Amino acid sequence: MTPTVSVVMATFRGARWLPAQLESLAAQTRLPDELVVSDDGSDDGTPELLAAFARRAPFAVRVLDGPRTGLADNFRHALRASSGRVIAWSDQDDVWLPAKLERCVDALAETGADLVHHAARVVDADAAPLGFNHPDPRQTVCLDPLHGDPWHVPSGFATVFRRELLEDLPHNPLDELMWQIRPNSHQTLRAMNHDHLVSLIAFARGRRCELAEELALYRQHGANVAGAPTVRGAAAWWGALSVGADQFAVRATTAREYGTWLESVGAGGGWYFERLARRWERRADAYREVDGAALSARVTRGLGVLARRATGSHDYASTRSGGMGAAALAKDALVTVIGAPR
Structure with missing residues (x-):
């Protein structure tokens, strides 16, 4: 039986980039069953764009008022309101290639993985390629629990996972207490974001697959909350x-x-x-x-x-x-x- 798929998106003043991402969701070869968006009080036309898209989208769209307490809380709010058995994080400013959802859902089924993430082509504000990928797995590989690099954090926009990864735990990590005591990230030394939390749980108890296929355009426009590494190579x-x-x-x-x-x-x-x-x-x-x-x-x-x-x-x-x-x-x-x- 094909699982239901929820795309979970957090928005905040994303009107400039949002239309291209929404259109890429509507162009998926495997459409999501729903898009759940939590908007954190945008005043730039983002809510109007979302409302217009909801009227014509080929799948259900739900737009929620966000908690206005930061990116991670905004994503958590949308995730808790979603219903799909498979979850795909979505940023507001990227572009998904048409086969992204289909390939990721198929990979979950074919490999028995709990979480998959894929390569993405890094582009500038106008979607022109910058000449490198991030993430950039060079080959497709699947890893069992507690195998692989424990410090590797798959980028959220390139990650799709099974809801059971969280719900089958004795204590749901999205519940208020567990969420508030989540650890600081080794990357930022601040409370870890939504995507890091899920990938950490997947590392501990799930099977993960890295796909070498490029399945999204990762837009870098100077105002990213989190972006591709700017220091590479010898530097x-x-x-x-x-x-x-x-x-x-x-x-x-x-x-x-x-x-x-x-x-x-x-x-x-x-x-x-x-x-x-x-x-x-x-x-x-x-x-x-x-x-x-x-x-x-x-x-x-x-x-x-x-x-x-x-x-x-x-x-x-x-x-x-x-x-x-x-x-x-x-x-x-x-x-x-x-x-x-x-």
């Missing part, structure tokens, strides 16, 4: 060199908070994130140990610590298995020579 590598013990300690705290919250909603995985926390604490301690030491002492201590960790603790295993990866090993070895960043 990103140089930026990583400035990260040191304090940031690693914060990452350890965040991992522990993820595990605690997952256990509180009944998703499990607390042991996994405790292991991650200890890994990052060891890295912070290693940086502090070599900080300010003479070169000979750094080499003696630092390389000895790295050798033990690389062979015994698997701290530098692939990020796909929860390790910090070969790049982290190279950086940590470099630190033993040039000193810890401040």
Whole structure:
């Protein structure tokens, strides 16, 4: 039986970009069963655009008054009002390619996944390609619970998931208490957004699939609430060199908070994130140990610590298995020579 599909959208002063996104929803080869929009008090004509679209859309459209307490709460408000068994997040300023919903719904069925996300072509304000993708999975792959990179957060606009991922938990993560105590994101150090929350639960208890197909245009127009990375390549590598013990300690705290919250909603995985926390604490301690030491002492201590960790603790295993990866090993070895960043 084909599941019902809800597109869940949050809007706020999106009149300039919204028409193209709405038209792309109406052009889907697999139409949604409903579009639920929560508007956070737009005063630029967005409500009128939505009302006009609702009158002619080939599917049901519901427009709600949003809570006016931020992006994440706005999406949560729309999600709670939706009824589909499959949920597709939608931003107000992108464009979906015609096969997006069909391909994602088929992928859920074919792979038994609970969540799928796909590649997207990054474009400018006029929808001209900028020459790179984000997200950018290079190959289609499916991952079981607690496999893959625990720090990877699939972009919401490129994510489709089963409602059971949330509803089958002992404590619904969208209920007020669970929502209010959700952990801070490692990306922003603020309470995690709607899409991060769902992807974290999927990591802990669901099967996830990454699709290499480009299924949307990800518009960058200078006023995005969240956008594609602006620092890439060599610049990103140089930026990583400035990260040191304090940031690693914060990452350890965040991992522990993820595990605690997952256990509180009944998703499990607390042991996994405790292991991650200890890994990052060891890295912070290693940086502090070599900080300010003479070169000979750094080499003696630092390389000895790295050798033990690389062979015994698997701290530098692939990020796909929860390790910090070969790049982290190279950086940590470099630190033993040039000193810890401040």
